Amino acid sequence: MARAPGLSIRLKLTLSYAGFLMLAGVLLLAAVWVFLLRYVPDRALIVPGSTGGLTPGVFPIRSNLLHVFAPRAAAVMAFLLLLGLVGGWVLAGRMLAPLRQITEAARTAATGSLSHRIRMTGRRDEFRELSDAFDSMLQQLDSQVAEQQRFAANASHELRTPLAISRALLDVARKDPARGRDELVERLYVVNTRAIDLTEALLLLGRGDRGTFTRGPVDLSLLAEEAAETLLPLAEQRGTSLDVTGGPAPTSGSAELLLRMVTNLVQNAVVHNLPAGGSVTVHTEADGGTSVLRVGNTGRRLPADLVPTLTEPFRRGRGTERVRTDEHAGAGLGLAIVHSIVRAHDGTLDLAPRPDGGLLVTVRLPGPP
Known part of the structure; x- marks a missing residue:
């Protein structure tokens, strides 16, 4: 059920400004009454001439002062009310102008156009x-x-x-x-x-x-040994040595996803290697509160500008970029899956080309809580 539209923020601010201004006027009049008019006598006071320097005459009484002061005070209060409404409306409009820009940008984005930017200038404030x-x-x-x-x-x-x-x-x-x-x-x-x-x-x-998985204790060293054992026949078929070193690297996450991460890294290291006589090294260790997995391989030298793009989905090496064979054409999702799993486990993935050729991949995951 749709709700009836309420007062706008600009109108609320205007009424607030006018209300505070009227309150200030009332307090000022109250101060005049408390500290001035209440001391004026109710009856006429005749002061005769004397040597004390007082001027002889009749001083006004409180009723006369109120009779003269009240209409003028009412006129001043009316002026303050008008000034508060007009000035508050103008000031509220100027202060809410940045908010209108943000609202227009939000409406533009709601239509599907995400290229629009506000780029607000001026001093840095909340808006x-x-x-x-x-x-x-x-x-x-x-x-x-x-x-x-x-x-x-x-x-x-x-x-x-x-x-x-x-x-x-x-x-x-x-x-x-x-x-x-x-x-x-x-x-x-x-x-x-x-x-x-x-x-x-x-x-x-x-x-x-999406990060929809159940977390549990996982040791990357055990996953590395399992992945190496699974891929050892492939490495032997291609004439590539496969070594696993290091110690325990405990972390918390999905054992299934982390095993797929390690398997993809080792498989990529085996496939994208020298035609013969290549090597793959898998190393795990615990570095303070971080568990580290390093997978390095030999191969051709990789251009520095190519390495950051290897984690993009469906990224395949062409020509001299990466060495692949037809039987392992793949879908170009190996490192993309690795990057997704590492990111879902609040870790970091670093790819660095080796000076002599090949790639060194370093995965850092938070240690167990």
């Missing part, structure tokens, strides 16, 4: 701080919406690719019944597996962004 905070919020929202739109477009493209391949394979099989079914089933299985992996990666990325 200026509110305006700057609102501009900062709009900038973050604009960036997040643009990122979500880019992510949705890339996800749609990635999911469309295996579906298009599956349809093409089925069309070929339908037009050529003599074509071997075993080959068709195998290729459809590969494409379907890729689509399932991509869907699971998207769901995992969204789960990390």
Whole structure:
């Protein structure tokens, strides 16, 4: 049920200003009465001439003074009321002008336009701080919406690719019944597996962004050993050595998500490595109140401007940027998932190119409470 519109803030401020001004006038008149008029005699006082320097004559009595003073006091009070209303309306309008700018910006943002900024000038006061905070919020929202739109477009493209391949394979099989079914089933299985992996990666990325998981005690060193044991056959197949060093690194979080984080880092380090004779090192340690995980690998030298973009969703290395093979084309979500999981666990992720080639990834997570 809609509520009836109330008084505007400007009108409330105007009435407040006028009320305070009238109160000040009443207090002033009360002070005149208490400290002046009450000492005027009620009856006429005749003072004869004397040597004391007093002028002979008749002094006014209190009733005469009130008769003359009351109309003028009422006129002054009426003037104060008018001045309070007019002046309060003008002053309230000037003081609320910045608030109207912020309101217009909010209405513009509500229509879906997040590129508008207030950029209020002048001295830094409460309205200026509110305006700057609102501009900062709009900038973050604009960036997040643009990122979500880019992510949705890339996800749609990635999911469309295996579906298009599956349809093409089925069309070929339908037009050529003599074509071997075993080959068709195998290729459809590969494409379907890729689509399932991509869907699971998207769901995992969204789960990390939302932070919807139950926290519990986790040791990164145990997760590192488990991930290394799982990926050791892949490392041996590629001729890459895999070493796990360090000590316990306790933290608090989701064991499932943190295991996926470590697995993605180790798998990326194995895949994006030298064709042969490469190495991957996984190190865990507790540094004060922080648990640290470092994953380093050998490989080609990475441009410094490329490294910060590796955590973006669907970012794939091209040409000499990253070394990949077709069997590990992936969806470009490995480091994006890692970044999402680290951020959901209130940690930090640092990527640094190694001078001799390869990448060093450092994850810092808060220790257990």
